[in-house]
Amino acid sequence: MSSQTAFERNRPAASLVADALRDSRPAVFWLDGLERPARPTLTGGQRADLVVVGGGYTGLWTAVRAKERDPDRSVIVLEAHEVGWAASGRNGGFCDASLTHGEENGRRRWPAELDQLDRLGADNLDGIEQTVQRYEMAVEFERTGELSVAVEPHQVEWLAGADGFLDAEAVRAEVNSPTYLAGAWSREGTALLNPGRMALELARVAEQLGVEIYEHSAVTGIERGERPTVRTERGWVNAERVALATNVFPSLLKRNRLMTVPVYDYALVTEPLSQAQLAEIGWRNRQGLADLANQFHYYRLTADNRILFGGYDAIYPRGGRLDSAHEERPATFTRLGEHFFTTFPQLAGLGFSHRWAGAIDTSTQFCAFYGTAAGGHLAYAAGFTGLGVAATRFAADVMLDLLGGCPTERTELEMVRRRPLPFPPDPIAALGIGATKWALDRADHNQGKRNLLLKALDAVGLGFDS
Incomplete structure (x- = not known):
């Protein structure tokens, strides 16, 4: 029989949530007030060894990695708006080593490769940390790990035997929430960073290495040939190779138009916590946190001790169309506010300063897919499904390997x-x-038991276990 979740059993007063949301602004905390250098719009004709379409993490990592591999290679990035304005600047800043959207998803889909994928993912996360250090990137990088928390009795069973297992007393000693029944702290597999600054710093490093970045230069089409021509509204680039990094936006390749769908994710950020409020909840080790439900929450501290609290609702827009109107969803923000104060009732009276949403590029395997077109002159990667902060660097290397034409691991x-x-x-x-x-x-309302629909989706490779 269906039962209430912890967030329904312990719902806070509606007036408390309304007061907390009253002064929040519809703005992305990570992008609010960031100073951006002026970048040109592409006009006229250019030539390049590599053209990257998209100025988010995938595109910027591709440009950086291309120049690190071959400093003499000419690289141009074409961005329709401004670098990092979409998912790359709107996420929670969880930089996770997993390339498969978690162990369970990887084990179900690629069991023979899971150890190899785990190793490659760990190497990739190490590579990100080394890049941050090498170029002195001001991205608030903290390798504090992630604490998975059980907030229902059946979730405690899922954690039993996990590395870093913490019982109720131990997990509440880390972060003090009355909803926590157990936890598991993965200390090395996740780092936290500032997503907006990461995008801007990747662009800075790319330009430092010699990459040309053009903003407000939406690509309108690609003419195939021995040297593909990438066209924008006001210019074009004749290129030796092309890397598509458009992710959630409609693919420039017809074959990929149905490979992803947009799903909107929502987040709140609080005002900075006082020292007394911090003392109430602990969180001295500053881990990222996530609960274990299918509809899960993720949350973390920012550099100035605000709490980002996001997730749970995942909204597919009618017709799969991207529209900024989907970003303002009062019912979702109210629900997130309720769940926040259920998690931290001792913070009653704290207000939210920012509220926003962003679209996730979801694929049916719940992690990125890859491929080539135009006789190997073009490569693509997309479908990160909300876990792309680290995996985009791996995707950049995959695309560059594919464009190089020689098999690699x-x-x-x-x-x-x-x-x-x-x-x-x-x-x-x-x-x-x-x-x-x-x-x-x-x-989630039935002790985590998956019904016939979910079991059928699991059987054909469409199942999802968060």
């Missing part, structure tokens, strides 16, 4: 070679996503 991975199933077109996609979300919610 990365390109020989089944995860890289195999394309996931596409989504069906709407309205079938909307019906399927809605039914899946309903089933995941039902499981």
